[in-house]
Amino acid sequence: MSQQVRGVIAAAKNAEVSIETIVVPDPGPGEALVRVRACGVCHTDVHYRDGGINDEYPFLLGHEASGVVEAVGPDVTDVAPGDFVILNWRAVCGDCRACRRGRSQYCFNTHNATQKMTLVDGTELSPALGIGAFAEKTLVAAGQCTKVDPEASPAVAGLLGCGVMAGIGAAVNTGNVGRGDSVAVIGCGGVGSAAVAGSRLAGASRIIAIDVDRRKLDWAKQLGATHTVDAYGVDVVEAVRELTDGNGADVVIEAVGRPETYEQAFYARDLAGTVVLVGVPTPDMRLELPLLDVFARGGALKSSWYGDCLPSRDFPMLIDLYRQGRLDLDVFVSETIGLDDVEAAFTRMGRGEVLRSVVEL
Missing domain, CATH: 3.90.180.10 (Medium-chain alcohol dehydrogenases, catalytic domain)
Incomplete structure (x- = not known):
């Protein structure tokens, strides 16, 4: 009935x-x-x-x-x-x-x-x-x-069920963040802040949170960001390089979903580094990058759909980590x-x- x-x-x-x-x-x-x-x-x-x-x-x-x-x-x-x-x-x-x-x-x-x-x-x-x-x-x-x-x-x-898994998965599953890696996260709302938490969980040594909103940067710090960049009026690519010994980050996670921030992510990564797009763009958006730069910089350009998660595997594991006090x-x-x-x-x-x-x- x-x-x-x-x-x-x-x-x-x-x-x-x-x-x-x-x-x-x-x-x-x-x-x-x-x-x-x-x-x-x-x-x-x-x-x-x-x-x-x-x-x-x-x-x-x-x-x-x-x-x-x-x-x-x-x-x-x-x-x-x-x-x-x-x-x-x-x-x-x-x-x-x-x-x-x-x-x-x-x-x-x-x-x-x-x-x-x-x-x-x-x-x-x-x-x-x-x-x-x-x-x-x-x-x-x-x-x-x-x-x-x-x-x-x-x-x-x-x-x-959605945003937190998308962010954690973007770092852990799609980006394959590992111990000692440097990570930059562009956009620190719910998904981006979760990517910060996932990077910390994976053992990243340097986690750079980037946003134009100081409140979001403060949340990112609570979740494990070691450095923050207020992107308002700042060259984000140069800021990331300065915090990574001039090299760029091993993994850059773009959690905004805009061509401008994706381009920042592309150039803020180290040679052979990884870019992960987890921010959702709108259908009208277009991206232009010099194909030679895509070739010459190597590495990987990935999209992360739902954090590449498998719910039956990932949800119980993350709840267990939460219950153990290892994931806030x-x-x-x-x-x-x-x-x-x-x-x-x-x-x-x-x-x-x-x-x-x-x-x-």
Whole structure:
């Protein structure tokens, strides 16, 4: 029997969100019904609201979430009612060419729930990243549920579902940051600050945080930055070189997603160094680099999609590190709010006043 719950809806492009009654079906084959405990407020939700992803309105927003499995459909065996889970948007298929080669983190056929959640009048909803967790309950594919230690804070755990995992993974998985490496992170919002934390976790000896906002640089220092660069009116490339004995950083992580900052990242790395793009550009952006420079500098230019993570491997590991006191995830939770406060939280996020606002239910 379907259930009716409250959820945050983006009904039209650039319109403020509203709280509506959502109809959530019982889980069918391969699906799970999750009672949401907490959900982070992410820039991606703003992109959905403002039409930056697609125009499949209305959207049920929210995707950085943790919760408790309430029911599962037929043939679901990996999770069961009562399990505390982090929701992910990479439910791997196990059968595509990437999965068959043992590279499930690059699965080409990730999937979501088959059934649609709707408004009371039957209008089908598009859940953000196939999750839709600014709601009291949501319906997802069972593979989108990753079981973790139930003693972890729901507010903290949910953040691994998107931004924090993207940043940590950009450093650890994509950038392969190693002991003694120098790392520069351009853009120190939620994802960039997580990349700082991931670089520290990996044993980097020099971690340079770069931003135009002093608050973000202060957050980065709390998470392990050894040096900070206020990029306002400063030559970022020269600043990084000065802090790396004139060489540039071994790994530069671009967490802004703009051509200007990507070019800074390209030239701020050491010869044969690595650039990791984890900031999300818009479709209209174009990049121009001298091809000879790309050839002559060697190294690697990589993109990091979801931190190249495999949720079943990475989420439990990072929660364990958090529980052991080796990874400070509490820093990311700037405030906890209710469903009714999401629109105001978007404004605070846009002003750079928070790393993450987290809706608690």
